[in-house]
Amino acid sequence: MxxxxxxxxxxxxxxxxxxxxxxxxxxxxxxxxxxxxxxxxxxxxxxxxxxxxxxxxxxxxxxxxxxxxxxxxxxxxxxxxxxxxxxxxxxxxxxxxxxxxxxxxxxxxxxxxxxxxxxxxxxxxxxxxxxLLLQEPWQNLKGDGTPYRVYTPYWRAAAAKFHESPDLLKPGKAPRTIPALDKKTRAKLKNMSAVSALELLPEKDWHNALIDYWSIGEAAAMKQLKRFLKNAVSDYGDARNLPAVEGTSLMSPHLHFGEISPRQILSALTKEHSIQSLPDDETTFAKEIVWREFAYSLLYHFPHMPNEPLDNRFASFPWRKKTEAHLKAWQQGRTGVPIIDAGMRQLYATGWMHNRVRMIVGSYLVKNLLIPWQAGEQWFRDTLVDADIASNSMGWQWVAGCGADAAPFFRVFNPVLQGEKFDKNGDYVTQWIPELAGVNPKFIHKPWELDEQSRQSLEYPEPLVDLKVTRQQALDAFSTIKGTK
Ligand SMILES: Cc1cc2nc3c(=O)[nH]c(=O)nc-3n(C[C@H](O)[C@H](O)[C@H](O)COP(=O)(O)OP(=O)(O)OC[C@H]3O[C@@H](n4cnc5c(N)ncnc54)[C@H](O)[C@@H]3O)c2cc1C
Missing domain, CATH: 3.40.50.620 (HUPs)
Incomplete structure (x- = not known):
């Protein structure tokens, strides 16, 4: 030079x-x-x-x-x-x-x-x-140099590393000044500074309602993190399973767009304790942040993950052929199963869905409706504000039982029992399905069991499919690929 x-x-x-x-x-x-x-x-x-x-x-x-x-x-x-x-x-x-x-x-x-x-x-x-990550995907590998496919040892190795080298969790400060361009060069670029020129906003103004749920940007992300650490993390272990409660951090869209880094989050979380000696709830939260790392590690080492099952037995899974009407009902929150419909309506309105409910709606789509997980992944990709190629495909493969460290296919979530366990009084369901307000909590997750007269007075669809019958059909379908390699 x-x-x-x-x-x-x-x-x-x-x-x-x-x-x-x-x-x-x-x-x-x-x-x-x-x-x-x-x-x-x-x-x-x-x-x-x-x-x-x-x-x-x-x-x-x-x-x-x-x-x-x-x-x-x-x-x-x-x-x-x-x-x-x-x-x-x-x-x-x-x-x-x-x-x-x-x-x-x-x-x-x-x-x-x-x-x-x-x-x-x-x-x-x-x-x-x-x-983007705490560690590069090629940095946390098994002893033999191959990638982890099981989460717990991945987490243990990562936590041990952060414990040994706490500097890995030290975030860098924003530059105090950003060296400016001279006037002449600035003038040459003057047509390049309007965000609106990217035409990211849709023509119809539905997006204003969605954005009302969120504060977006770097400062907002940090503020939300602080609020979560002050008010909610100490009860995270239990509250994170209750969709009616704001018991999770809501960090996912901020993390996806990099408005905040996982290092900033873990650094704030480990201010007083090392990562290996955090209280239980904080440890559970740290583990979730590291699940995201695990997703990126899988994506990096198994780059076909967004499209193809990691367990290749599932390449020949007998999915149902004609699925359009069922897929639409699921997307629009009209399946007649309250916890499913509440989740799908929450997603459409806010661009986000509670993790417990993501698992329930996913299981219903893949197992009760026998629709390929890729269709769910695609819908989530279009509607989530936190849609993330790594976490979304890992999540769907987990739900479908074909991913790394996934829920076994034969474990079919019963949405009624899930609803009764995690949304006991139906608060979540009635928040998103006001038609069900006033229904006796005993029936809120299975309104089809109400007496004929009460059922008819509800403007809410009958169940799309029989949960018991379709569960058995899913297990039968699985038995056709179970022993294959
Ligand atoms: C079918 C399915 C699809 C999913 N798709 C996405 C997606 O597209 N984008 C996405 O960020 N998450 C996805 N998840 C994971 C999880 O549901 C969300 O990260 C979580 O609900 C976001 O809310 P939160 O920030 O309040 O989470 P918190 O519970 O506060 O967790 C903190 C952070 O940890 C990470 N995290 C938590 N759980 C998981 C997980 N299971 N896998 C990977 N990272 C996790 C996220 O970055 C999250 O922001 C999916 C899960 C399922 C079952």
Whole structure:
């Protein structure tokens, strides 16, 4: 580099929409004389950047928040739509940028694309970092160097490592200043700073109602974490199973878009105790954060996980053939089984569903309706604000019994018993299905057992299928592949 030449660095934001604990940004600010923060909308099929409608809405607001935070530091987020390599090349040409920084993603399509970009733009010395996970997927392996397929030993190894090296849980501070571009270069990019140009918001304004449930962005994520740690974590072990209670952290969309990092969360959780000596409820919460890591490890080592069963016996599972009407009823929360319908309506209204209920609606779709888990995965991908290629496909394969460390297929959730156990008085059900308000709690999870007159006065569908009969059909279907390899 000639003595007068300046380092102009592009920081390519992806699943890391934050300033604090953002290793790519922190390093770029250290090395460069000027920074170009950039986001590219480049929806590649079957990758982390292929977003469903609900996630697009979240992304719009998250980018707007990041834009505000950067402006507060006299910087600017530049936004572009298109194929990533072409956008980067054009930006480099326009600005003379000679450095490139990003935090890694771990799905196979993005890895392949990023590898190509790294090679093509090698003159910009691309540097990549881990801003998404506590450990790289290739760092926590079994003694023989192969990936874990069972969660408990994965967790034990991770916790032991964090105990030994607590620095791994130390988040980086947001850069105090972000080196600004000169006026001339800024002028060249002035058409690139409107989030609205990405057209992420749908034309119909249903998204305003969804967004009312959430506060989006880096500061909001940290505030929510603090609220959870202060008010709810000490009862997490029990309350996390009760869908009517706000007993979980609601961190998932913030984590998915990287408004907060898992390191920031575990660092806050382990302020007073090491990870191996946390009280029980806190340990349970830490384990959930590490489940997310496990999902990314599986995705990295088994890149076909989003589409194909990890247990290949399931490749020949006899799914039901004609499923359109049942799938629609499930999606719209009209199955006639209250806990299922409540969950599906919560999902549609808020973009989120309680974990216990995700398991129940998943089991019902795959086992009682014999619809392939991929159809559920796809619907979740389109409607969840936390839709995540790793956690979603792991979750669906877990539910379907074909994943790593999954619930065995023959364990069919009974949605009535699940409802009676985890939503005893029907508070969750009536919150999302007001038609059932006033029903005797004894029948709230099985309104079909009400006397004829009371049932007829309810504007609520009869059950789509018989739970007992379909359970047996599921077990019969499973018996056809059980012994195969
Ligand atoms: C069928 C199915 C699909 C799912 N799809 C997704 C998805 O697309 N995106 C997603 O983030 N989670 C998914 N999950 C996992 C889980 O339901 C959500 O992470 C959780 O409900 C989010 O709420 P929370 O942030 O309040 O969770 P908390 O209970 O507060 O947990 C804290 C964090 O731990 C992580 N976590 C918790 N449980 C799991 C889990 N089972 N697997 C992986 N990570 C976990 C999440 O990042 C979560 O934000 C799915 C689960 C199932 C059964």
């Amino acid at each position: 000639a003595p007068s030449e300046k380092n102009i660095g592009i920081v390519w934001f992806r699943q890391d929409l934050r300033l604090a604990d953002n290793p790519a940004l922190i390093e770029a600010c250290r090395e460069c004389d000027a920074i170009i923060p950039l986001f590219i909308a480049d929806p590649m099929e079957q990758s982390v950047s292929e977003l469903g409608e609900a996630s697009c809405v979240w992304l719009h607001h998250s980018l707007s928040d990041l834009q505000e935070s950067l402006r507060a530091k006299n910087s600017e987020l530049y936004l572009a739509k298109g194929e990533s390599l072409a956008v980067l090349q054009s930006l480099i040409e326009k600005t003379g940028a000679n450095r490139l920084f990003w935090n890694r993603c771990y799905d196979p399509k993005t890895i392949a694309r990023d590898t190509e970009i790294k090679q093509t733009l090698s003159h910009c010395q691309p540097r990549t970092f881990n801003g």
